[in-house]
Amino acid sequence: xxxxxxxxxxxxxxxxxxxxxxxxxIDRGYLITNNSNDQADTRTVASNAGTTTVGLKFRENVGGGxxxxxxLNTDWADLGSASQSSAVANAQSAGFANSQxxxxxxxxxxxxxxxxxxxxxxxxxxxxxxPSFSTGVGGAYSTAFSIANGVGTGTTGFGGTVVxxxxxxxxxxxxxxxxxxxxxxxxxxxxxxxxxxxxTPQNNNVTSTTAGGTGNTVGVNEYALRYTNGPVDAMYTxxxxxxxxxxxxxxKLSNQSTSLTAPTLETNALAGGYTNTQNLLGVTYTVxxxxxxxxGLGSFTSANDSAKGKSTQLGVTYTMxxxxxMAMMAKVDDTATTNNDRKMTGIGVNYNLSKTSRxxxxxxxxxxxxxxxxxxxxxxxxxxxxxxxxx
Numbered sequence: 001x002x003x004x005x006x007x008x009x010x011x012x013x014x015x016x017x018x019x020x021x022x023x024x025x026i027d028r029g030y031l032i033t034n035n036s037n038d039q040a041d042t043r044t045v046a047s048n049a050g051t052t053t054v055g056l057k058f059r060e061n062v063g064g065g066x067x068x069x070x071x072l073n074t075d076w077a078d079l080g081s082a083s084q085s086s087a088v089a090n091a092q093s094a095g096f097a098n099s100q101x102x103x104x105x106x107x108x109x110x111x112x113x114x115x116x117x118x119x120x121x122x123x124x125x126x127x128x129x130x131p132s133f134s135t136g137v138g139g140a141y142s143t144a145f146s147i148a149n150g151v152g153t154g155t156t157g158f159g160g161t162v163v164x165x166x167x168x169x170x171x172x173x174x175x176x177x178x179x180x181x182x183x184x185x186x187x188x189x190x191x192x193x194x195x196x197x198x199x200t201p202q203n204n205n206v207t208s209t210t211a212g213g214t215g216n217t218v219g220v221n222e223y224a225l226r227y228t229n230g231p232v233d234a235m236y237t238x239x240x241x242x243x244x245x246x247x248x249x250x251x252k253l254s255n256q257s258t259s260l261t262a263p264t265l266e267t268n269a270l271a272g273g274y275t276n277t278q279n280l281l282g283v284t285y286t287v288x289x290x291x292x293x294x295x296g297l298g299s300f301t302s303a304n305d306s307a308k309g310k311s312t313q314l315g316v317t318y319t320m321x322x323x324x325x326m327a328m329m330a331k332v333d334d335t336a337t338t339n340n341d342r343k344m345t346g347i348g349v350n351y352n353l354s355k356t357s358r359x360x361x362x363x364x365x366x367x368x369x370x371x372x373x374x375x376x377x378x379x380x381x382x383x384x385x386x387x388x389x390x391x
Contacts, residue, residue, distance in 0.1 A: 018060040022391075026052050029360070029386015031137065037170075037377035045078075048384035049348070049360045050134040052076045053099055066107040070115075073099035100178060113184040116160055119153075120184075120196050120224035121176040121280060124235045128226075129282025129296030131315045131326035131348065137362035137384045138346025140296075140313050140330035144380065145344045145366050146173030147330055148300045150276035150307035151218070151241050153177045158250060162218040162241055163268045167307065167338050169369040170377040174307075176239050176278065179220055192229030198222035204244025216248045218270065231286040240277040247272040275303040282313075292317040294328070308336040324350040331370070341371040356390040 027047040035041050052075065059069040074096050102115030125141040126134050133139030140147050143154075146165065154177030155163045165174025179200050187195040202219025222239040249269045280298040287293060296313035315328030331343035346364040353359065362384040369378040 018058060021057040021059070022055070023057070024052075024054040025050055025388065025390050027136075027386060027388040028052075029362075029384045029388075031382060031384040034381045035377060036374060036379040040377060040380075047136065048362055048386050049136045049388055051099075051136075055100075064107070066105065068103075068105055070101075070103040071117075072097045072101050075099040102182075102184075108188065110185060110187040113182075113186075115182065116178050116180045117182060117184050117198075118178050119176040119239065120198060120222055120235075121237045121239050121278065122178070124224070124237045124280050124282045125175075125296070128233055128235045128284050128294070129280060129313050129315075130294050130328050130330070131292070131317045132324075133326065133328070133346060133348055133362070137382050138326070138328070138348050138364045140328065140344060140346075141175055144172055144364075144382070145330070145342070146175045147280070147296070147298050147311035147313065147332055148174050148176075148278040148307075149309060149332070149334065149336070150174050150278060150300055150302050151270065151274075152278075153179045158268055161250060161268075162220070162248075162270070163250075164270065167334070167336075167340065169340055169372065169375050171338075171340065171342075171368060173332065173342070174276075174278075176222075181217065182220070189228070192227050194226050194228075196222075196224035196226070198239075202242060202244055204246050207246050214249045216244055216246055218243050218248060233284040233286075234282070236279075236281045238277065238279045241275065243270045243272060243274040245272040247274075273303065276307055277301050280311075290319045296330075305336055306338075309334040322352045324348075324352065326350075339371070340369050342366070342368045343370045357388070359385075359387050361385055 027050050028045055029048040031044050031046055031048050033042045053073050054076065055071060055073040057069065057071050059067055061067050075098055100116060100118055102113045102117045104111055104113040125147065126139060130140050135142045149165060149167050151162050151164050152174030153160065153162055154175050160178060160180040162179065166172055182198055182200045184198040200220035203217040206215040219242040220239065222237065224235060224237045226235040247270055249267065251267050278300045280296060282296045285293045294315035298311035301308050309332060311330065311332045313328065313330045318325045326348035329345050332341060334340050344364055344366045349361040351359045364382050366380045367378065369375065
């Protein structure tokens with residue numbers, strides 16, 4: 001249920017009005033994490049079935065079928081993302097407008113967005129290729145598990161910029177969430193087909209050895225084709241990251257340790273000439289109004305084969321009255337020299353109190369080294385019970 005306000009456009013010379021819409025989602029649940037690295041076992045209260053967010057949408061019809069607007073979203077974290085085990089808040093991940101933020105223009109030609117919109121790959125991974133786990137527990141595109149290796153966005157402290165994803169016996173992979181300085185275009189739908197393009201320009205001017213690439217940025221090209229008609233919703237996405245010859249370098253303030261030592265700087269550096277491409281074909285098929293089947297086939301490659309492999313997703317959603325039942329399986333076949341395959345199974349139950357409110361259960365079982373010997377941190381089980389509300 002979206003709450004809409006009508007505000008007079010500032011300095012408007014005519015009687016034109018702009019519509020401002022406030023919407024969002026709040027989620028809090030009790031999460032138990034059991035890790036084969038016992039020191040990583042936790043009991044927390046957090047967002048587990050989706051990301052708690054508040055959004056502002058601005059729209060004004062300026063005539064001729066043209067609508068000008070924009071969107072600002074803030075993903076909220078308790079106490080500015082500080083916690084009992086990490087007393088240093090990180091404004092980059094908890095500040096205002098830290099999520100989607102962009103201006104757009106829409107008309108008969110389609111929609112153009114400029115800023116930091118969500119990637120098409122994110123939409124495919126969480127809305128087409130899998131049930132509605134979003135990026136929470138049980139999802140194949142969360143901070144705990146991803147279907148791709150290489151580089152990506154959405155890492156805490158480096159929000160909106162490209163960093164290397166973790167690969168190895170405890171590596172979760174990499175995700176495409178959103179990136180700053182992006183221009184997107186989405187075409188109108190023609191007989192169910194729509195085309196989407198996203199471009200983030202590369203900067204490669206800094207050559208100083210002392211700067212070490214600081215000031216350079218990664219170029220990103222993303223393409224998507226979506227078909228939505230009748231019982232079929234299918235989407236193909238391809239995203240390619242390209243690092244200039246001079247490389248990139250960023251730093252952030254690392255979390256304060258439990259020994260109360262001074263915080264340190266953490267560096268993210270990408271070597272010059274590195275490229276990484278991630279592809280995903282996702283399909284949702286509505287067998288009947290109460291039953292949906294989901295599937296995804298993915299692949300990823302890099303210029304030096306440090307990231308190379310493929311992924312598979314299979315899922316189902318079944319509705320019985322007020323209850324939604326969800327289950328899925330995802331696995332990654334790592335064919336690079338790291339050769340750490342990983343797999344995840346997830347289940348979810350929603351008891352819908354209304355169209356916008358629910359009580360939920362989520363659980364997943366993750367193995368980061370499914371083709372090798374178990375080790376500390378290579379296996380994780382999570383269970384979450386909570387409530388959520390859309391508005």
